[in-house]
Amino acid sequence: MQTQPLLRQTKPMNTPVIDQTKLESFVMRAIGDLSASSGGILISLGHKLGLYKALAGAGPLTSQELADRASCAERYVREWLNGQVAGGYVQYHAVSSTYELTPEQAMVLADEDSPVFIPHAWSVQASMWFDEDKAAHAFRSGKGVGWGEHHDRLYCGVAAFYRNAYKGSLVAQWLPALEGVVEKLEAGIEVADVGCGHGHSTLLMARAFPKSRFHGYDVHQPSIQEARGLAAEDGLEGNAEFEVARATDYPDRKYGLICFFDCLHDMGDPVAAAQYAAKVLSPDGTVLLVEPFANDRTEDNISPVARLYYTGSTMLCCPHAVSEGGHMVLGAQAGEARLAEVFRKAGFSHFRCAVKTPFNLVLEARR
Template sequence: MTIDQSKLDALVGTALGDIAGAYGGVMISIGNKLGLYRAMAGAGPLSAAELARRAGCAERYVREWLNAQVAGGYVTYHPASQTYELTPEQAMVLADEDSPVFFPNAWHVVASLWADEHKTADAIRTGRGIGWGEHDHRLYCGVAAFFRNGYVASLVPQWLPALDGVVPKLEAGAKVADIGCGFGHSTILMAQAYPQSHFWGFDVHAESIRAARRNAEQAGVADRITFEVAKANDYPARGYDLICFFDSLHDMGHPDKALRHAGTALAPDGNVMLIEPFANDRVEDNVGPVGQLYYSASTALCCAHAISEQGDYVLGAQAGEERLAQVARASGFASVRRAFTSPFNMILDVRR
């Protein structure tokens, strides 16, 4: 066997980068929880002692944490003054909780994957599924918080206007169902933007529905949102003008049944909006960080849940437009149009 040293060195570099990222992610999560990034945002250059005082932490630990941030490129270091600074760009990623590129909450999901490693290993060995509600509690808050920011940035200004004829209905007063609504962030955003409409959020996970109700109360929109525990194929049919699946259809063991039920629950001229992780249709075209992230999460979460439902389909988080369109057409829909694409999401407008 002949070893190509350049290929070996490149692969070792990739592995080292992944390991460093895993270590660094723990530091990012801790920095977020302790308010270290927020204490740096807009403050200009700070010494380790100054940051420790601002955040109420121990200076020696803070200095080592800062050096880890500098080594990873997350904080800027000024050697002449031995101070540390969070640039505006770094603050968008690490300190601004409303930024569309705020990443620290994503590490709750990673923590949940490690906590459930034994479950995933057992599932891969045996072929058994893992239901959404069987995971470590950090999964739910992590997914909700991380996806929320993308929805804040894109749902109302970009995705809904890309659908055929939907916005005028929402402005006039429409009925909208959010299937797999989780903590309700997507439902709440729509209710805030379109006060004449009424919204229903459905999810099988009772803990998430309770959180969604609390979030709606805090947002002041509980009067026009109803959250209920229900499956994707048995929620009440009310002639909805819009039915949304926010990053949820690919998790379902029976997406065809969910879409067929959506067809019966829609108004005659209604739309189904599928928000799915971006993916090309071929594996070789999904190589890179986004594909690695989605395929990994899909192994432990998406496929595992679909298998737990004894699914006819196990689409996974990288299903791609072609497979999703096939399921929609087999479920009675004639039109599947890609309405919008971002680096992380693909929006499909599905109609009869």
């Protein structure tokens, strides 16, 4: 008498049926993500070694020509170039065995003043890997990780990445979208930049509006020191100053404008921060709130940008908010409705979205 194979006898009744096509599709998606993340180190190296800058505007170059321009070893440069071609970051001309950076690629990879310059962002990703054990401990314990506890690559990466985005939009688009704010800045008002980091946003405004006085506040002492140095380099010490302070205890100067640039969602008590802003705001003052773009529902936040923001939120934003007590941990994908509720609770009667981009929500609040 024949018996069934042992595997069939012991196979669980609820074993799922695997759709091979779906499996292969998902595996290739995961491999694509792995490929993209591994390419990040080559992008960072290309920036630090000056390879992108040496390619930009030079026309087709051989690997040896690029190596000579960047003072690097040809064999390494050739492998790096082929990796860039494989990822679509550099063009390859097979007939001449040469490599070329298009003007569009140069804007993203070689022009450090471009609003879409990306290499600095990879320092942020690197810092997250360095801090993986801290994140795992936070997950298990429920405790926070303060901003100052992260790897050093985080601070320069964040500051440099946001500097270019703000440089392209803050003075030219975001401030003019607020009701009457540019006119007040031109006449001269006190401005608070809360959570200013290295002070790039503060200094951009100080340069554009010399009659106003700008005050940058942050809890991270090394960032404030860096901001002071940048202000001195730019000759802006006359109308820009920086102090270590929290979002609930910076000096009361009856500000005509209070700014929160990509930071309110990091705070342990955003309602308290908004309440304090209401307290130190002049009667006709405005709050400018810039936050990562997000829709209000999870099912509407399915995109590469949302995934990027959720990652940063998991590793950086939520841990810092928890470290500050975690009264309301908004996360980087809070959305307009939740942010409006924060300001409603803080006593503001006016709240609107002034500008919406694929990357930012620019919001205006008044008492």
